[in-house]
Amino acid sequence: DKSSKKVRILHIVQSAGGVDRYLRSLLKYLDSDDYENYLLASDDFDLEKYVGICDKTIQIKMFRNISLKDIPSLVKIRAEIIKTDPDIIYAHSSKAGALARLANIGIYKTCIYNPHGWSFNMRCNPYKRKIYVLIERLLAPLATKIVCISNMEKDSAKSNKVCQESQLEVIKNGIDLKHIPDKNCNEIMRRKLGFEKEQIIIGMVGRLSYQKGPDVFINSCKLVANEIPNCRFLIVGDGEDRQSIIQLAKKNGIADQLIITGWVENPLDYISTFDIACLFSRWEGFGLVLPEYMAMQKPIVATNVDAIPEIVQNKKNGLLVPVDNPIASAEAIIKLLKNERWRSVIVETARKEVLKEYDINRVAHEHQLLFEKVIKMP
Numbered sequence: 001d002k003s004s005k006k007v008r009i010l011h012i013v014q015s016a017g018g019v020d021r022y023l024r025s026l027l028k029y030l031d032s033d034d035y036e037n038y039l040l041a042s043d044d045f046d047l048e049k050y051v052g053i054c055d056k057t058i059q060i061k062m063f064r065n066i067s068l069k070d071i072p073s074l075v076k077i078r079a080e081i082i083k084t085d086p087d088i089i090y091a092h093s094s095k096a097g098a099l100a101r102l103a104n105i106g107i108y109k110t111c112i113y114n115p116h117g118w119s120f121n122m123r124c125n126p127y128k129r130k131i132y133v134l135i136e137r138l139l140a141p142l143a144t145k146i147v148c149i150s151n152m153e154k155d156s157a158k159s160n161k162v163c164q165e166s167q168l169e170v171i172k173n174g175i176d177l178k179h180i181p182d183k184n185c186n187e188i189m190r191r192k193l194g195f196e197k198e199q200i201i202i203g204m205v206g207r208l209s210y211q212k213g214p215d216v217f218i219n220s221c222k223l224v225a226n227e228i229p230n231c232r233f234l235i236v237g238d239g240e241d242r243q244s245i246i247q248l249a250k251k252n253g254i255a256d257q258l259i260i261t262g263w264v265e266n267p268l269d270y271i272s273t274f275d276i277a278c279l280f281s282r283w284e285g286f287g288l289v290l291p292e293y294m295a296m297q298k299p300i301v302a303t304n305v306d307a308i309p310e311i312v313q314n315k316k317n318g319l320l321v322p323v324d325n326p327i328a329s330a331e332a333i334i335k336l337l338k339n340e341r342w343r344s345v346i347v348e349t350a351r352k353e354v355l356k357e358y359d360i361n362r363v364a365h366e367h368q369l370l371f372e373k374v375i376k377m378p
Contacts, residue, residue: 007371008036010086012077014062014096016044017207018288019116023092025176027053029364035371040080042096056084064095077103088112088371091143094119098135101142110374114147117285118156121306122211136162144374149173149286150307169370172310173286174363177355180295185272193234193259193273200231202333203274205267205289206281208239208260213280213303215241215248216326220280222252223330228337233258236270271296276333282323284308290318291358294350299343301332311358317350 011027013019027037027050039054041047042062050057060076063069077099081089089111091100097113104111120132140146140163148154148170157168195201202221206212214235221233233254235245242260249255261270267289271277277298279287283306290311293300300318302308312318319332336343 203234219326220329294354
């Protein structure tokens with residue numbers, strides 16, 4: 001039975017990782033007096049984490065790649081839409097976006113779609129890219145609104161003629177600033193990881209996959225280690241390229257200086273140990289870890305690609321380097337390490353910016369305005 005005043009939203013989501021963290025922050029800050037949030041998630045999700053921030057959770061099998069295995073998922077999603085009877089369906093990421101919109105055909109529920117980064121902006125062969133663009137164009141009319149997480153994402157949708165411009169809404173990502181650890185965290189974590197006081201920590205947070213450029217990170221680290229021997233290197237994350245990254249570190253002679261944590265519950269605690277924070281993505285719809293670095297007051301070196309320059313302005317609140325360029329990346333890291341005054345100015349600028357621009361409360365508020373708008377639409 002539907003409460004007369006609450007708006008019921010069915011969130012449909014397939015890929016975990018960054019989307020999972022985004023969704024948990026958003027749900028926590030959506031006003032529970034006005035909204036009833038249901039979550040329909042793939043089995044990549046740990047539903048325990050949604051206790052207390054969701055009114056109901058449902059788990060089904062969903063697959064990342066497109067195949068005939070999607071048919072049972074589609075049937076289940078359709079059944080859940082009918083059973084749940086939401087006011088709004090909110091589909092997160094490309095695969096869930098496709099399944100949710102197809103499942104909603106003939107049910108005519110208001111549907112919002114957030115790709116969390118367009119699949120066609122990935123580095124892939126031109127044929128695959130054209131297919132991704134075509135799929136998005138075909139499915140676009142089935143969404144009432146499409147949420148872009150950066151201005152770059154909106155421009156990209158327009159230049160690829162994905163949908164009508166009136167469908168696009170930009171709601172930039174944000175982070176939960178209440179969860180920034182205190183300064184003591186740094187020393188506790190350094191001890192736990194076995195770092196010595198005088199060692200300099202160069203770190204990155206991200207999936208060990210081609211997109212995030214962990215190979216560029218390792219190649220940069222080798223060059224930094226040649227110049228500044230008391231550096232240590234920390235990768236917070238895991239992924240399909242883990243073994244090849246370990247092999248590359250061995251080949252570069254820095255395997256003994258490198259720690260890979262695997263997936264962790266509290267990435268911010270690990271960021272607290274960084275002296276320099278890196279993100280060498282080859283493509284990036286937003287880069288949620290960047291505001292986290294900024295909030296943790298870590299000097300940033302990141303690639304000048306896609307949405308990253310919207311967050312990191314070169315030489316103002318961080319340094320930008322070309323994609324796939326370990327030499328430029330290492331030079332930027334060394335430059336920051338050698339200039340303490342400049343480093344502290346950059347960090348302070350970034351800290352002020354994150355408080356102003358990237359608070360999850362703003363993201364929740366902008367979503368509430370969007371929900372009100374779509375409910376009033378004919």
